[in-house]
Amino acid sequence: MARLDIDFCGIRSPNPFWLASAPPTDKAYNVERAFEAGWGGVVWKTLAEAGPPVVNVSGPRYGALLAADRSLIGFNNIELITDRELETNLAEIAAVKRRWPDRAVVVSIMVPCREESWKAILPRVEDTGCDGIELNFGCPHGMSERGMGSAVGQVPEYIQMVTAWCKRYTRLPVIVKLTPNVTDIRFPARAAKAGGADAVSLINTVNSVMGVDPDTLRMSPEVGGKGTHGGYCGPAVRPIALHMVTEIARDRETAGLPISGIGGIGSWRDALEFIALGAGSVQVCTAAMVFGFKIVQEMISGLAAYLDAKGLASVEALRGRALPSVTEWRYLDLNRVSKAVINQDLCIQCGRCHIACEDTAHQAITAQRDGRRHFEVKEEECVGCNLCVNVCPVPGCITLRELAPGEIDRRTGQAVSGTALEWIQHPNNPLRSGA
Amino acid sequence: MREPRRADIRLGRLSPQTYVAHFADRVAPLTEAQALLEANRCLYCFDAPCMQACPTHIDVSSFIRRIAEGNARGAAESILESNPLGGSCARDCPTEVLCEQVCVRNTQQGQPVAIGRLQRFAVDALMASAQPQIFTRAPASDRRVAVIGAGPAGLACAHALAREGHAVALFDAKPKAGGLNEYGVAAYKVAGGFAQREVEWLLAIGGITLRSGWRLSSTAQFEALRREYDAVFLGVGLGNTQQLGVPGEALDGVVDAVEFIGTLRQAQDLGTLPVGRRVLVIGGGMTAIDAGVQSKLLGAESVTIVYRRGPQHMRASRHEQELALTQGVGILHWLAPVEVLGEDGSARAVRFARQRIEGERLVPAGEELVLEADMVLKAIGQRLDGRVLTECKLAQRDGRIATDESGRTSIANVWAGGDCIAGGQDLTVEAVAHGLRAAHDIDRQLRGERSRPEQ
Structure with missing residues (x-):
């Protein structure tokens, strides 16, 4: 039997399947259910600094591109980072990690580009006993208007600066989550590495407008007659994500930097592609939001069977195997x-x-x-x-x-x-x- | 001594609700969600085989893609442009031997795209919409055409001529237009009064005057029509039914199946229709199936279709035979009626002789069989009521009107189409095709005449 457990930049998990930082990892209730279902790890939904919580719209936060049979091809959201109290999240993270010591619990963070903000939150997060942090430099909607999320991820200098702060104020592994809303993904990846990042994760969501309602002639989905661009994910973005993962894995400057692959992964075959192109772990969101947490069992079964059939002893043995076939x-x-x-x-x-x-x-x-x-x-x-x-x-x-x-x-x-x-x-x- | 046996023919065998349920749509209309799913099974084939298989060449892949794109109105336009009776054809076409038989999804999945049901979805959606009319008439010409028979052939011909601006007088012997759609097809195929809704939709184009209750019954009438109109189209159908020609045929309880179905189709209350407890249907075509199944649905305890040849020889498609069997109607083969046995003037049984094929002829195989019955439905074929037509010197072939490829008869300015002409398969969609091709030819001739310089 092939081994599915991984060591991703020092973070161990029993399988490479993590839930991405998103609504499914919003609170202990969901994460407990995810671990019961078999997920190897989670990236807790992005925490903000202490203070009045973020406010979300209470209207449509999601939109979808559906195939003719209504199977979901693409998915878009305008939900912001956690809208729960920092204290509540920290307490829950600590409790969950205590109950599930063998699972990876990574905490996503987004605070303003001020050193004191990072300096303030990082020890609090570290105190939960979590395994690592992920810097949310990716969300393209809402928070980016406030100078966070993809607004940081689109400026390599900011990436390097904030990553360096994080390395200074925490001993935890630092994963930098990259936005695909850039012209060349290698630059932000190089910046992350230069800042001392232990790994990058990608892709975050792609800027998107889902459509127009032909009856109202308003963009759709909309809240009170108006809509805004959201982050696009799901199977449709997978080829874009694979390309960006490949670029970073092949880049001379970032080669060897651990990559957590994200973007439309819904099956073991999807995961296989990311791993074969260099990813050391994979993160899933949309597929879980469509099918529920149980799908990880199908992914585990499929990947294990594949590795066995191929005579590959571990996930690590698969990692990067397809990279030599990619060229100009x-x-x-x-x-x-x-x-x-x-x-x-x-x-x-x-x-x-x-x-x-x-x-x-x-x-x-x-x-x-x-x-x-x-x-x-x-x-x-x-x-x-x-x-x-x-x-x-x-x-x-x-x-x-x-x-x-x-x-x-x-x-x-x-x-x-x-x-x-x-x-x-x-x-x-x-x-x-x-x- | 035994009691004289009385034939058990009764009305009101079922509850009113049961009649309603039994005679509702046999094939349920697709919901919008179902239509979208099914439409997306269509592969939008190049030079689609389904379109080639349709006698009216409906552009199937085009209309199905329009349904898939949420454009049911455009789908209906595409259908009705090729076949103005697309609504009734969607209901009673034997699609399993036409468009759906050649669907490439058969090869791939053993299950064709449900073309007929999708067609119905589109046409029904149009007809239920606020603006069901999609055609406008050309400016009125000064030409007049008489169309005899308001069945599918006549209606299609009249509609196409009206579109071209000609004035059409549409005659029919029955009180209502629609022909077999109104009087002949099984009720559950065109449930909900669809035949009349379709007629109304067709006539709403304008320029068509319907004269019902008018029968072509003399050569003088025919000659008058030829004088008064620039062209005449005959779509008179098959007015006569075949007789068994065996002793006992005149006994009570021996009923013509066409008449039986016509009465059923016009009944306001199906509970008023008498049906036997044990019914024998003699014949092997669509009429036999329709009569047999509807007898069963009226509450007959046992219904058996008896046919003198084998299943492969039946004019009813295999799909129709299966329908009968699933409705609890039995089918016996290789039995020809010899005599209807009666008692007190009523039929009580039929004696059959087993048949076999010798060369190409059917011959008695020796064995005989008596099947008891309270009611015997004769469905052994219809033929042209050709007396007047013969007197009018209209050339005939194989007992029907002879026409050329444009539907022209042997008499100048007289066209014909539908079941009354030779060489067809007696399908609604084929009758529509006949009506359309004749209309096209008539229009061409009338325009040609008009463009000729005044003499």
């Missing part, structure tokens, strides 16, 4: 040639591949043969673009076949070369090496 476009092999192949036994004759290719790609799929409905790839036109594979409703019906070296590419009439040709050496590249 200029290093892709331009000599490789693939052609789509339609399995006629599986084809249901819907013709979507044909019309997609005919209208929008390379006119490489027939509609008829001998006067009858028949969909087949014309290799002399096919560039192997994968569009037909993606629009086909039948799994495995259309696949790409890579031509063997020496085989004739019927589109170009040339034999496929056995050697790689990257853009950096390509004759069409005026800046090619040696040109």
Whole structure:
């Protein structure tokens, strides 16, 4: 049996599945239920400094992008950080950690960019016995208007400054949670590392407006006739999150910095992708908000079975395994040639591949043969673009076949070369090496 | 000595509520949520096979995508543009042998997209809306067309001609328009008075004058129509029913199934309809199924459809046969009636001879069988009431009116369509297609004439 337990920048948990700082980790009641269900850890919903608590709207805080079958694709929220008293949260965190010593309890914090604010709260948090802190530099709505959340995360200098304060005033591991609402995620990650961060976590939510109500012609959701942009998450953001995790894991300056992967993780397969691209733990929110805490059991079961089947002894053994396969476009092999192949036994004759290719790609799929409905790839036109594979409703019906070296590419009439040709050496590249 | 046996034919076998329940929609209308889910199963196929399979070529993938996008009105527009009787076709088309048979989801999931039910959803939504009319008439032409028969073929033809601006006189022998939708189709397929709602919607386009209670009964009438109108369309259906031609056919309790269904469809109170305790239905088509199932729903204790050939030869689709079986109607095959046995003037049983096929002919296999019955429904086919048409010298083929591909008959300026013409399958949707193609051809001819210089 593969080991699922992890040690993430000194924080131990029995499995890599943590609940992200969000409504599900708002209070002891929820966190107790999460631990009973099997979650390896939680990041407690973001604490604010002592004083009058934050006020939330008592109207729609969430909006969703739903698929046709009403399965949830994307999710958006305008809820702020905790609206409970600091003392209440600290007491509950301490009690929960005492009851669940083997689980990771990380506390998310967001206070103003003043050293004294951080200096004041950090010892209080440390006193709860928690395992680490996460700096919320990510929330794009509400708090950012007050100079916190993503307003900090979008300025690398602030990230470095605040991270350094935290390292000065607490012995706990410091995880910096990054906002994706930036042009290049490597800069905030480098700043976190420069400030002494023990790890980064990402992504926080993406700026988003969910839609417009066609009847009222007002943005939706709205509170009292007006709405505001919220933070977008759920399955739809996963590819964006994976890209950013990959960027940080591959960056020479941040390579080796532990990454807690966040963004649309709802299954063991999603978790696998983050871990294989460098994440040491994963955080989940939307999926738990849709299905409840029990889904962690399915994730644990799936990941364990996968590791066993692959002969991988631990989560650590999986971590980063896919990273060497990620590169820049200029290093892709331009000599490789693939052609789509339609399995006629599986084809249901819907013709979507044909019309997609005919209208929008390379006119490489027939509609008829001998006067009858028949969909087949014309290799002399096919560039192997994968569009037909993606629009086909039948799994495995259309696949790409890579031509063997020496085989004739019927589109170009040339034999496929056995050697790689990257853009950096390509004759069409005026800046090619040696040109 | 035994008591003389009295045939058990009674009315009011069921409670009023049971009648209502039995004759409500056989297939429930889709809710909006169901329609959205089902619509999203459609793959929006290229050159969709369902569209090709529809005799009126409704653009199925287009209307279903409009439903999926929350645009039911646009969906209905797309449907009705191709088939103005899309509402009744959605209800009584044998979709399982038309559009839904070729749905690619069959291959993938063994379950087609519920095209018929989605079509009904869209058309019903339009008809229930504040502005159910989507068509406007072209400026009035000075041309007049007589349409004989206000069934699906005649209605479709009249509606299409009215759209083009022509004045249409629509004649029908029955008190109400609608043809088989009103008088012939099983009640649970067009529940809730839909046939008349559809007729009203069709006539609301304007330019159509309905004359009911008018029957084409002489050559003089026919010649007068040809003189008075620029074109004539015949959509007279099949007015006669086949007889068994066996002894005892005139006994009480032997009833024509078409008549039985027509009476049922017009009954205000189904409790007033007499039905036998044990019913035998003789025949193998849709009428036999409809009569058998409705007898059962009226409270008959046992209903058996008896057909002289095998299941594969029945004109009723397999889906319809299954419907009968699930409703508790039995089906016996390879039995042909020899004699209706009676007592005191009433039918009490039917004697059947088992059949087998020899070459291509049915021949008695030797064995005979007597099945008891209180009521015998004859559903062995309908045919053209061709007396007047023959006198009018209208060419016929296979006992029906002969037409060309545009619906033109052998007589100039006379078109025909629907069940009364040769070569069809007696489907509502096909009748609509006939009516539309004739209207198109008539319109083309009338325009051509108009553009000709005055002589």
